[in-house]
Amino acid sequence: MLVYAIAIGWATFIEKDFGTLVANDVIYHSWWFEFLNVWLLINILGCMYKSAKINLKVNVQIFHIALVIIIIGAGITRYFGFEGRMVLADGETSSFIASNDSFLNVLVSNDVGDDGTQSDIIPLESFKKGYDIMLSPYVRFSSFDLDTKEVFDKKLRIKSINVINYSLASLFSEAAKEKKEVSDQEIKEKQKENHYVAKFEVEYDGITKEMFLSNRGEIRSERFGNRYVTLSWGPKSILLPFSLKLEKFEVLTYPGSLLESSFASYVEVIDPEHTNYKYKIFMNNVLDYRGYRFFQSEYNVERDENGEMKRDETGMPIYTGTILAVNNDPGKVPTYIGYTLMILGAIWLLFDNSSRFRKLSNCVKSQKIFSVLIPFTISFFAISVPHVGFAQDSIQLSSEESLVKNDMEKHLVLDSNNFFLALNESKKIESSSSQRKDEENISKQTDTEDSEEVKKRLEQFVAYNKSIEQKNQKLEPLINDMSKEAIQKRVDGLKKIPKKSLKIFAKLQIQGMEGRVKLFDTYSDEVMRKIVGKTHIYGLDHNQFLLGIMVMPKDMAKLRFIKVKDPEIRKLLGVLDKEYVSFEDLFYSDKLDDVYDFATYHDQRLMGRFLSAYKLYHFSNIARKKPEWERNEFDKEVLKLDEKMDMLLPYSIWDYMKIFPEVGDDNWKIMGNPHLSKDLFTKYFYLSFITESRMGINLHEWKDFDTAIDLLHRYQRNTAGKLLLDSTHVKSELLLNQLNIFPVVEYFYLCIGILLFFIALIAIIVNKKIPKWLGKGLYSILLIAFLGHTLGLILRWYIGGHAPWSNPYESMLYIAWASALSGIIILRKSYFAMCGASFLAGMALVVAHWGFMDPYIGNLQPVLHSYWLNIHVAVIVASYGFLGLSLMLGVTNLILFIFRKESRPQIDKSIVSLSAINEMSMIIGILMLIVGTFLGGVWANESWGRYWSWDSKETWSLVSVGVYACVLHVRLLRPLYLPYIFNVFAVLAFYSIIMTYFGVNYYLATGLHSYARGDVGGINAKIYLALILTFLLIFISFFKRKLMFNKDF
Incomplete structure (x- = not known):
C-alpha cells in the first residue's frame, strides 16, 4: 500500500x-x-x-x-470499456464517435483515398519521457517491432524507431539559431504541450522506407510498388448502432455577466430499430441509450484566422456546436456495488460492539484521566493573525503635495426629491410605452411623444431648482484647499458620517462583474481588502473608504493606503520605508496634471503623457509581455499594483460599479466617467450624490445625502425586477458582514484551546483533576462559538444560493466547523480532545484569513450544480477535521513523552488514553476520506462520464488513504514502543492531507481541482517551519520513547 x-x-x-x-x-x-x-x-x-x-x-x-x-x-x-467524444454542429446528424485513446491507423490501398483498401488499427498509448529529447514509445504489444502481416498477399512490417517531443526540439532549434540559452521553465512548458513526432520504418513489398508522423491528426502516405501505405496517429472512429442529431445548443449565463451557468444540447435519438425521441443533455443530466452514455462536455465556438474567439454584439462567443463525452463502461455496476458495500462496511465498523473502534471507545471510558493538548510551541507565535482593529487615525500623505485645481462641474441640477418625481414619471412612461409595444404594438409617433414628455418634465424640474448650484458655490473654496490640514479635516468628516446614513449607503445594491447582485457593504469590503489588505485604515471602515474614493478621489489619491509587499517596487516608487503608498506616489510629481487630465476626460490623445508619468510603466509593460508561467514575484506584484492603480484613478471606480438596472435587461449598467456620461439620470444622480456627500463631509450636513441615496434605491426597485435582492436577503447579508463572524470565532477557538492547554498541563503535572465548573464553562463558550460559526455558514449558504464549500476559503471554514463539531459532540467528554478540536478549528480559520484565499461569495460553474457535489465535499472535507485532530493528539503525545518521569506515572496513562482517542479520530477520518473520495467518483461519473481519471486531487486523496491505512495497520506488526511510533506516524501522515489540499490546489495546480497557479503567498515558508518543528519534536521525544501498550490494547 x-x-x-x-x-x-x-x-x-x-x-x-x-x-x-x-x-x-x-x-x-x-x-x-x-x-x-x-x-x-x-x-x-x-x-x-x-x-x-x-x-x-x-x-x-x-x-x-x-x-x-x-x-x-x-x-x-x-x-x-472505452471512452470517446462526439462533435456535432448545429443541425448535424452523426453515428460516429472518436476514441480518446490514440492509435496508429494503418491503411494499404491501390491509391490514396481509394475505397479498395485493407486497414489495421494498432493501439498506441503514449510515450515515456526521458530527460533528453529522445523518447521511447510504449505500445500494448510485447515488442516495438510489430509482427509481420499479410496485406494484399504481401508482407507488411512496421517498426518504431524513436519519438521526439516536437515542441521541445523546435525550442532548442530556435534557441540555437538565435544563440540564446533555454530556461528550465521553458523546457517544462514545452514538454507539457504533448506534441510528438514519431519515426517509423515501414517495409512492404520488399521496399523499406522511413515515415515521420505527428500526433496532431496528421496523415502520411508513401508509395510502395503499386500500393500506397497510409499512416495516421490519433483517435479511431467508432460506429454506433444509432445516430444523434443536434437540434439546438444552448448556453445560459448568470444575469449581467458572461459567466456560464449552464449549457445544454437538445438532441434527437435516431434509431432504425427503435422509436426516435428527443432529449436534453446538460451538465449532471446524461443520456443513457443502448449501453452508451452521453455527457455534456464542451462546445465549439467560431474563431477568426488568428484563432481568436469571435463574439456577437453582446460580447458572447458565437457557438457553433457541441462536444459530447461518450463512454461504454461495463465496470460501472461492479464499481458502484463496491462503493455501496464500502459505505455499509464503514458504518458497521463504527457501531459494531466487537469492532476496533468500540474497543478503543470502551478503553477511553475506563480511564478517567485528564490529558493535555495543543502544542502552543508549534507555529502559534509565528502565525499572522488577521488584524481587525482600527488603524491609526492620522493620515499619511504622499511626499509631494501639489495643489490640483478642483474640477467640480457647475451644472444646474434639480433637488433629489423633485428629481425622483421626474424620474418616477419618466419610468412610468417608459414602462407604459414598453408594455404597449408588447401588447398593442404602438407606433413610433407615440414613442416620440412620450420622449418629448419626459424631456419636458426634466427641463421643468431642472429649470426651477437651483439648490445644488448654490451648494456647489458654498463648497468650492473648501474643496479647492488641498493642504494637509484640509485633507485631514475632510477625512475626519468622512469618519463622522451618521450611522443611519452609512447604513442606507451600505444597503445600495450593485451587480458584480461575475453577475451576482450584492450589497454595497459587501462590494466595499471586497474593494478595500483588494487595495488595502484589511478592512480599516485611518479610522475609516470599508464603506467610508469606498465613499471617499467615489466622492473625494483627489484627496484619497494623496493618502498612503495601497499595500505594496515588494520592497523593490517601494524603492522604485521612492517610499522604501513605508508599507503603504499613495496613488500619487505611483507617478512623477511634476506630471500629476497630465494624470488628472487623462482621468477627467479620458482623451486618448493624453494617454502617452499619462503613461510617461507612471513610474512603473516600463516594468508593467515587460511583465505583460511575458507568458504567465515566466513571470516572477516582482512581475506579479507590479501587475497587481497596476490593477489597484486603475481602480483608484479618479472617477475610474465608477467603471467598476454596475448600479443602474434597466427594465427588461439582466445586465446592469455602469456610469463610466461621470464627466463624459450622456445619460440624463446617471449624470444628474452623480452630481446630486457627489454634492450631497461633499456637503456632509465638509459641512456635516447629511440630510440630503440620505435623500440622494434613496433616489437610487427607488430607481433600483422600479427597474431591477427579479434580480433585486429582497429584504430578507439584504438583512442576512448585512448581518453576515457586520458580525464578522469567522475572525471572531477564530479567536474564541484559539483562546479556548490555549487556555485548556495550560490548565491540562498543570493538572497532569500536579496530578489533579480539572474542576467540573471550569470544564463546563469552557465547553459552553466553545459551544457558543460553534453556534456562531454555524450561523455564519448558514448565512453564506443562503446568500450565495449554494452550499458554502465551493472555493478554498469556504472549504477552510467547513474544515474548521467539522473540527469544532468533533470536539463538541463526539469528543465532548474528553477535555484534551475538545481542546485539540478547538485549536484545530482556530488554526483552520487562521489559514483561511492568511490573505491568499478570497472570501468573496461567487457563482458556481455548471458542473458544480449537483447534489453529489454537496455530499462528496461535505464528507471528504469533514474528514480533514478528524485527521487534523489526530495530528493535534499526536503532537500532544510527543510533548507528553518529553515530560515523562518515573515519578509521573499519570503521564503514561494520559499518553495511552490520548493514543486511543487518536486512533478513534483517525478511524473516523479515514473512513470519511474513503467514502468521500469514492462519492466524488460517483459525482464525476454522473457529471462527465469518468469516475476516476487520475486527477491530481483524487490521486492525492488516494495517497492519503494509503498513508493512513498504513498508520492504522502498523500495530499489526507489533513493533516495540508502539505508542511513540503510532503518534509519530499520526503527525507525519497529516502532511499528505496538506499536500492533498494546499499542494494540489496551489503548487501542482493541475487538474480540475486547482484554484491557483502557484501563488500562495508565504505559505511555503510556514510549511518549512512546521516541518522543522515537527522533526525537532520527534527527535527530542525519541529519547523517552520506551513505552508500550498493555496486551488488551
Missing part, C-alpha cells in the same frame, strides 16, 4: 513537469503499475483469508471485499 501511494504521488509531480501524457505512460498505464494493482488485490484477499481464520469479523470482511470489487470494476473499465 505504501509503495502504491508513493508511486501515484510521484506521478502527480511528473504530470506537473512533463504533462498528463507522460504521467500516464510512465506510471498509470505502465505494466508494473498494473501488476502493482493485481498484487494489492492479492494481498487484500490474503489478509482477509488470514484474519478470517483467526477471528472472523463480518464488518471488516465486507469493507475489504468492497475494495476488492472496486479494483476489479476498475480493471473491467480499463480493459473492456
Whole structure:
C-alpha cells in the first residue's frame, strides 16, 4: 500500500513537469503499475483469508471485499470499456464517435483515398519521457517491432524507431539559431504541450522506407510498388448502432455577466430499430441509450484566422456546436456495488460492539484521566493573525503635495426629491410605452411623444431648482484647499458620517462583474481588502473608504493606503520605508496634471503623457509581455499594483460599479466617467450624490445625502425586477458582514484551546483533576462559538444560493466547523480532545484569513450544480477535521513523552488514553476520506462520464488513504514502543492531507481541482517551519520513547 501511494504521488509531480501524457505512460498505464494493482488485490484477499481464520469479523470482511470489487470494476473499465467524444454542429446528424485513446491507423490501398483498401488499427498509448529529447514509445504489444502481416498477399512490417517531443526540439532549434540559452521553465512548458513526432520504418513489398508522423491528426502516405501505405496517429472512429442529431445548443449565463451557468444540447435519438425521441443533455443530466452514455462536455465556438474567439454584439462567443463525452463502461455496476458495500462496511465498523473502534471507545471510558493538548510551541507565535482593529487615525500623505485645481462641474441640477418625481414619471412612461409595444404594438409617433414628455418634465424640474448650484458655490473654496490640514479635516468628516446614513449607503445594491447582485457593504469590503489588505485604515471602515474614493478621489489619491509587499517596487516608487503608498506616489510629481487630465476626460490623445508619468510603466509593460508561467514575484506584484492603480484613478471606480438596472435587461449598467456620461439620470444622480456627500463631509450636513441615496434605491426597485435582492436577503447579508463572524470565532477557538492547554498541563503535572465548573464553562463558550460559526455558514449558504464549500476559503471554514463539531459532540467528554478540536478549528480559520484565499461569495460553474457535489465535499472535507485532530493528539503525545518521569506515572496513562482517542479520530477520518473520495467518483461519473481519471486531487486523496491505512495497520506488526511510533506516524501522515489540499490546489495546480497557479503567498515558508518543528519534536521525544501498550490494547 505504501509503495502504491508513493508511486501515484510521484506521478502527480511528473504530470506537473512533463504533462498528463507522460504521467500516464510512465506510471498509470505502465505494466508494473498494473501488476502493482493485481498484487494489492492479492494481498487484500490474503489478509482477509488470514484474519478470517483467526477471528472472523463480518464488518471488516465486507469493507475489504468492497475494495476488492472496486479494483476489479476498475480493471473491467480499463480493459473492456472505452471512452470517446462526439462533435456535432448545429443541425448535424452523426453515428460516429472518436476514441480518446490514440492509435496508429494503418491503411494499404491501390491509391490514396481509394475505397479498395485493407486497414489495421494498432493501439498506441503514449510515450515515456526521458530527460533528453529522445523518447521511447510504449505500445500494448510485447515488442516495438510489430509482427509481420499479410496485406494484399504481401508482407507488411512496421517498426518504431524513436519519438521526439516536437515542441521541445523546435525550442532548442530556435534557441540555437538565435544563440540564446533555454530556461528550465521553458523546457517544462514545452514538454507539457504533448506534441510528438514519431519515426517509423515501414517495409512492404520488399521496399523499406522511413515515415515521420505527428500526433496532431496528421496523415502520411508513401508509395510502395503499386500500393500506397497510409499512416495516421490519433483517435479511431467508432460506429454506433444509432445516430444523434443536434437540434439546438444552448448556453445560459448568470444575469449581467458572461459567466456560464449552464449549457445544454437538445438532441434527437435516431434509431432504425427503435422509436426516435428527443432529449436534453446538460451538465449532471446524461443520456443513457443502448449501453452508451452521453455527457455534456464542451462546445465549439467560431474563431477568426488568428484563432481568436469571435463574439456577437453582446460580447458572447458565437457557438457553433457541441462536444459530447461518450463512454461504454461495463465496470460501472461492479464499481458502484463496491462503493455501496464500502459505505455499509464503514458504518458497521463504527457501531459494531466487537469492532476496533468500540474497543478503543470502551478503553477511553475506563480511564478517567485528564490529558493535555495543543502544542502552543508549534507555529502559534509565528502565525499572522488577521488584524481587525482600527488603524491609526492620522493620515499619511504622499511626499509631494501639489495643489490640483478642483474640477467640480457647475451644472444646474434639480433637488433629489423633485428629481425622483421626474424620474418616477419618466419610468412610468417608459414602462407604459414598453408594455404597449408588447401588447398593442404602438407606433413610433407615440414613442416620440412620450420622449418629448419626459424631456419636458426634466427641463421643468431642472429649470426651477437651483439648490445644488448654490451648494456647489458654498463648497468650492473648501474643496479647492488641498493642504494637509484640509485633507485631514475632510477625512475626519468622512469618519463622522451618521450611522443611519452609512447604513442606507451600505444597503445600495450593485451587480458584480461575475453577475451576482450584492450589497454595497459587501462590494466595499471586497474593494478595500483588494487595495488595502484589511478592512480599516485611518479610522475609516470599508464603506467610508469606498465613499471617499467615489466622492473625494483627489484627496484619497494623496493618502498612503495601497499595500505594496515588494520592497523593490517601494524603492522604485521612492517610499522604501513605508508599507503603504499613495496613488500619487505611483507617478512623477511634476506630471500629476497630465494624470488628472487623462482621468477627467479620458482623451486618448493624453494617454502617452499619462503613461510617461507612471513610474512603473516600463516594468508593467515587460511583465505583460511575458507568458504567465515566466513571470516572477516582482512581475506579479507590479501587475497587481497596476490593477489597484486603475481602480483608484479618479472617477475610474465608477467603471467598476454596475448600479443602474434597466427594465427588461439582466445586465446592469455602469456610469463610466461621470464627466463624459450622456445619460440624463446617471449624470444628474452623480452630481446630486457627489454634492450631497461633499456637503456632509465638509459641512456635516447629511440630510440630503440620505435623500440622494434613496433616489437610487427607488430607481433600483422600479427597474431591477427579479434580480433585486429582497429584504430578507439584504438583512442576512448585512448581518453576515457586520458580525464578522469567522475572525471572531477564530479567536474564541484559539483562546479556548490555549487556555485548556495550560490548565491540562498543570493538572497532569500536579496530578489533579480539572474542576467540573471550569470544564463546563469552557465547553459552553466553545459551544457558543460553534453556534456562531454555524450561523455564519448558514448565512453564506443562503446568500450565495449554494452550499458554502465551493472555493478554498469556504472549504477552510467547513474544515474548521467539522473540527469544532468533533470536539463538541463526539469528543465532548474528553477535555484534551475538545481542546485539540478547538485549536484545530482556530488554526483552520487562521489559514483561511492568511490573505491568499478570497472570501468573496461567487457563482458556481455548471458542473458544480449537483447534489453529489454537496455530499462528496461535505464528507471528504469533514474528514480533514478528524485527521487534523489526530495530528493535534499526536503532537500532544510527543510533548507528553518529553515530560515523562518515573515519578509521573499519570503521564503514561494520559499518553495511552490520548493514543486511543487518536486512533478513534483517525478511524473516523479515514473512513470519511474513503467514502468521500469514492462519492466524488460517483459525482464525476454522473457529471462527465469518468469516475476516476487520475486527477491530481483524487490521486492525492488516494495517497492519503494509503498513508493512513498504513498508520492504522502498523500495530499489526507489533513493533516495540508502539505508542511513540503510532503518534509519530499520526503527525507525519497529516502532511499528505496538506499536500492533498494546499499542494494540489496551489503548487501542482493541475487538474480540475486547482484554484491557483502557484501563488500562495508565504505559505511555503510556514510549511518549512512546521516541518522543522515537527522533526525537532520527534527527535527530542525519541529519547523517552520506551513505552508500550498493555496486551488488551
